[in-house]
Amino acid sequence: MSQSTATATALASPRRIAALALPALVVLAAEPLYVLVDTAVVGHLGRVPLAALAVGGTVLTLTAWLGTVLAYGITGRAARRFGAGDRAAALAEGVQASWLAFGVGVLVAVGMQFGGDALARTLAGGGGEVADTAGQWLRIAALGAPGLLLAAAGNGWLRGIQDTRRPLLFVLGPNLLSALLCPLLVYPAGLGVTGSAVANAIAQTVSGALFVGALLRERVGVRPRPALIRQQLVLSRDLLIRGLAFQASFLSATAVAARFGAASVGAHQIALQLWFFTALLLDALAIAAQALIGATLGAGDAAGARALARRFALLGGVCGVAFAVLIAAGAGVVPSLFSSDPEVREQAMVAWPWFVAMQPFAGVVFALDGVLIGAGDIRYLRNLTVVAAVGGFLPAIWLSYAFDLGLGGIWAGLTLLVVIRLVGVLLRLRSGRWAVVGAVR
Incomplete structure (x- = not known):
């Protein structure tokens, strides 16, 4: 057996693959599971709030998909740098991906404040109570878009440096927080479907902040590098x-x-x-x-x-x-x-x-x-x-x-x-x- 094959065999051991795949599976499943909880909570408010959640949630699902695209690209780039023995360069990929994620997230958040109502009316097939409620939900929930995309970028660079423990904690913890906040804000606090949006925005912002904090603790330069961001784009x-x-x-x-x-x-x-x-x-x-x-x-x-x-x-x-x-x-x-x-x-x-x-x-x-x-x-x-x-x-x-x-x-x-x-x-x-x-x- 050649040395390369032996190295590949060690890397592909069941324990090593499981150490990367299982935490990634939990992170991948966390968002869909939270959506199920959110749907169950709002569903008891009636037909209109549930329909509004479906309309608004579709837009944020697309935003989350953009985050997944970013995370997949950054994982490979950061992993290559890490494999070459240049951890600092791998972290630099994470810094620039985070700037890119934050910029797109801010555009989404601001765009929804001005265009969320019109988008909700389009998706809901016209005006009416469902469209109005969906627009309100979307404007609030979209405030969490920068955090959502920062978390996606964080997942990418941390996986690239073979760290799967922190992404697990940084995604699962805020989602559990949101699952607790959602019913409290919807019912005892009396916010209705708006409480769902607030819980969502808080959870995404906390998650994004945790990933940014992890990057800052690495003590790397955080200045934007447009050339590297263009490559990632x-x-x-x-x-x-x-x-x-x-x-x-x-x-x-x-x-x-x-x-x-x-x-x-x-x-x-x-x-x-x-x-x-x-x-x-x-x-x-x-x-x-x-x-x-x-x-x-x-x-x-x-x-x-x-x-x-x-x-x-x-x-x-x-x-x-x-x-x-x-x-x-x-x-x-x-x-x-x-x-x-x-x-x-x-x-x-x-x-x-x-x-x-x-x-x-x-x-x-x-x-x-x-x-x-x-x-x-x-x-x-x-x-x-x-x-x-x-x-x-x-x-x-x-x-x-x-x-x-x-x-x-x-x-x-x-x-x-x-x-x-x-x-x-x-x-x-x-x-x-x-x-x-x-x-x-």
Whole structure:
């Protein structure tokens, strides 16, 4: 066994991967779990507040998605610097990412003060009580946007320097605080749905402040460096385009499913949300891959990075097979947990075989996405995703509509999207062109 392979084996030990992936999973799950608590609290206020939360929450979800894009890009850059033995440079990436995050967050917060009402009316389909309440919620909750994005940047640079303990504390603590504040402000304090927005803004601001405090304690220069911020913007741009291709695909799938009737779109929603849940679990593995691959390439070990990538691909495939077995075993039970409508459950069974079949492929794809993001090979991932969406998935689902193939056709298209991406990332892995060593790519 070569020294590089031995190093990769040590890095890819189950304990090491778990040490990175499990805290990342908790951080990834914290926000969706808080949204569930928030929804349950506001839901008891009535139909209008719940609808307003749904409208306003959609906008902040998009803001959180921007934060995720930023975090993924920074993880790889900081990890490369860290792997090259230059911790100060890795922290400098964190400083500039934090400036970028703060700037975007302030723009969002200010923009919502002036345009939040108009945006709420647009999303709510016109004026009325729901739009007015959503606009009020959005203006207050948006004040937490700088903190939300600062926390995302903080997650990125801390993962890059292989620190997963502090992100866990800095995200989980404020979310627990918000989960406690929300019912208190909504009910005993009598603020109603506004209390939800206040709790949200407080939690995001506290979280962002904790990450900024961690950066300041590192005693690094905090002056903005426009050239470095521009490099990070290019990276974020490519990840953003990639994400938009995914969003267009999922929105189109839902639109086509709706044309097949209420039962079809209901069943599609069940399967799609479960798929998002499995993706969340696999994302934790991808984050571990980002950190370890970036550090290995930063240390100048291309052979070790290739060996590490193969191990992550294998591990992703194993996770995918495990998910496939569990999902197949739950075919007769899981849809019933989400709907008592027999037609919805019947339609879910149409999508289910495709949902099961794609899991092993998706496991490998998610793992290798993390590998290539960690390697800084974002442009290739961007192009591959656009080609898979525009050249494969979108034509497949619109043909499904044209030939009345139903939900089975839609999920065959989703499987095709995953397979095209699988072929693309495997070809890239085999070429070795992604394994560029050095502190930056």
